[in-house]
Amino acid sequence: MFGRVFALTVAIAAFHSGVAHAQARVSAWLDAPTPTSWNTPGRSLPTAPTVDRNLDPRCRAQARPPQLNEDKRLRAAGWDLVGAYQGGWQTLVIRATAAYDGMCRPRQYQDFVFVRGRFAGTLSPQPMESRTDGALVRVFLQTAGQLTAEYQRYSTTDPLCCPSGTTRVVFAIGGNPPVVRPASVSASALAATSWQLVRFQGGDDTTLTPDDRAKYTIEFAEGGALVVRIDCNRGRGTWKSSGPSQLQFGPLALTRATCPAGSLHDQIVQQWPNIRSYVIKGGHLFLSLMADGGIYEFEPGS
Numbered sequence: 592m593f594g595r596v597f598a599l600t601v602a603i604a605a606f607h608s609g610v611a612h613a614q615a616r617v618s619a620w621l622d623a624p625t626p627t628s629w630n631t632p633g634r635s636l637p638t639a640p641t642v643d644r645n646l647d648p649r650c651r652a653q654a655r656p657p658q659l660n661e662d663k664r665l666r667a668a669g670w671d672l673v674g675a676y677q678g679g680w681q682t683l684v685i686r687a688t689a690a691y692d693g694m695c696r697p698r699q700y701q702d703f704v705f706v707r708g709r710f711a712g713t714l715s716p717q718p719m720e721s722r723t724d725g726a727l728v729r730v731f732l733q734t735a736g737q738l739t740a741e742y743q744r745y746s747t748t749d750p751l752c753c754p755s756g757t758t759r760v761v762f763a764i765g766g767n768p769p770v771v772r773p774a775s776v777s778a779s780a781l782a783a784t785s786w787q788l789v790r791f792q793g794g795d796d797t798t799l800t801p802d803d804r805a806k807y808t809i810e811f812a813e814g815g816a817l818v819v820r821i822d823c824n825r826g827r828g829t830w831k832s833s834g835p836s837q838l839q840f841g842p843l844a845l846t847r848a849t850c851p852a853g854s855l856h857d858q859i860v861q862q863w864p865n866i867r868s869y870v871i872k873g874g875h876l877f878l879s880l881m882a883d884g885g886i887y888e889f890e891p892g893s
Contacts, residue, residue, distance in 0.1 A: 631770065636665070646690060686702050761773070785891070790885035804890070819845075
């Protein structure tokens with residue numbers, strides 16, 4: 592009996608070790624400022640990887656039936672179609688999966704790009720798993736030559752339901768034959784967002800709220816620039832996110848007006864260098880001070 596339990600334990604450990612290793616290998620490309628392209632002109636459409644093919648028929652029943660020639664090519668290569676396709680500028684983005692988990696979420700899935708009917712590449716170097724680091728969640732087809740993709744990023748403490756970060760990758764589309772290549776990576780969900788202060792929750796359970804949320808705002812620009820309003824003063828600074836949920840602000844250059852009594856200005860300016868991490872939950876941004884000093888909660892700016 593002990594032998595069987597021991598063997599099962601070893602097998603489970605090996606399985607999880609392999610999964611973790613595979614996840615790291617799949618998502619590591621997102622940590623490079625400009626990833627090396629895995630797509631090449633004229634690349635053949637990849638076939639679906641071999642996974643457990645005893646698929647729950649209820650999951651397969653949710654697959655989208657082929658409508659386009661590109662759909663039919665993916666089905667012929669062994670893929671199931673997932674959700675609606677995106678199209679514009681003679682470009683199509685189609686998600687397809689090789690299998691499903693117990694909740695019918697895609698397993699070993701990919702997003703495929705077609706231009707003028709020709710296969711231009713995938714949006715990940717390898718098939719992905721739902722609810723793991725590096726899982727592709729959204730694609731924005733922006734112009735004939737560009738699309739943006741968002742990938743979930745998990746820290747070591749994140750539950751499966753709630754990844755704390757997002758990485759955005761801008762892809763360039765072009766050439767003849769057409770090919771899609773990663774052009775730039777922004778390792779944060781904060782880029783190109785703006786927020787206004789809701790409250791401050793101190794480590795001692797003290798709660799402070801602004802008299803006017805619109806007087807306390809943060810705008811995270813692309814490229815690491817920051818624009819802020821802190822009550823009666825406005826200013827600029829820098830920000831960077833070196834990994835999921837990590838955040839560091841540079842020094843602020845602020846105007847020098849004296850704000851009225853009751854303002855949160857002086858506290859925020861004093862605590863600004865101590866902000867070290869962030870999380871976005873329920874559409875709100877939470878900035879955490881080091882050493883459990885407290886949390887600033889923001890809502891999307893108007």
